[in-house]
Amino acid sequence: GQNIDQPTEMTATEGAIVQINCTYQTSGFNGLFWYQQHAGEAPTFLSYNVLDGLEEKGRFSSFLSRSKGYSYLLLKELQMKDSASYLCAVRGPGGSYIPTFGRGTSLIVHP
Amino acid sequence: EAQVTQNPRYLITVTGKKLTVTCSQNMNHEYMSWYRQDPGLGLRQIYYSMNVEVTDKGDVPEGYKVSRKEKRNFPLILESPSPNQTSLYFCASSLWLENNEQFFGPGTRLTVL
Numbered sequence: 001g002q003n004i005d006q007p008t009e010m011t012a013t014e015g016a017i018v019q020i021n022c023t024y025q026t027s028g029f030n031g032l033f034w035y036q037q038h039a040g041e042a043p044t045f046l047s048y049n050v051l052d053g054l055e056e057k058g059r060f061s062s063f064l065s066r067s068k069g070y071s072y073l074l075l076k077e078l079q080m081k082d083s084a085s086y087l088c089a090v091r092g093p094g095g096s097y098i099p100t101f102g103r104g105t106s107l108i109v110h111p
Numbered sequence: 112e113a114q115v116t117q118n119p120r121y122l123i124t125v126t127g128k129k130l131t132v133t134c135s136q137n138m139n140h141e142y143m144s145w146y147r148q149d150p151g152l153g154l155r156q157i158y159y160s161m162n163v164e165v166t167d168k169g170d171v172p173e174g175y176k177v178s179r180k181e182k183r184n185f186p187l188i189l190e191s192p193s194p195n196q197t198s199l200y201f202c203a204s205s206l207w208l209e210n211n212e213q214f215f216g217p218g219t220r221l222t223v224l
Contacts, residue, residue: 031211042201042215043154087154098144098169099213101154 002026004102006088011108012078020073020105022088034062034073035087043087083109113138115216117202123222124192132187132219134202142205143185147198160185192223
């Protein structure tokens, strides 16, 4: 099975940097995803990590350490529109490739 | 426009009345799946399909059925809905099983009274 932990809620100030952590325990590992979900809307893909290290994409970066079962999503130059839920998902081994989602971190950006 | 569509977007029904939520994608994706999202529980996969006529159970399949007769469509069927199936449902698709990015539909908010 898989267990994914991320903080329930975080707050940050516009223009600042915030790091959202995700830890996981899995019987196997085949990649980690981050999705953004605004209230009442569908999740949208942000990043995918399968190897250790940092992947940068504009204001968003995602880091993975497989040995530690740990990932983080780094958001720079925060904007009000970044207020959303951020979902960490881990894909396990085997033929199903089904990703297991964490419960999400609700990020509130205030002026 | 490349997209995943779901219908209806909102539905209020009563216990035991069969219903179908449709899902369609226009991206020629092979892999499609259904999720439900509940407060405090996150997204949980109900069923998935790797291609036409190939479907399999996800984490919470009880009370649901699916079919994949055409590549673009993946309907979710609730034969006898119950109040514990009140939830927000998302359909998703990706180009193939190993593809990293899933595209989600807009969601269907279902209430079973």
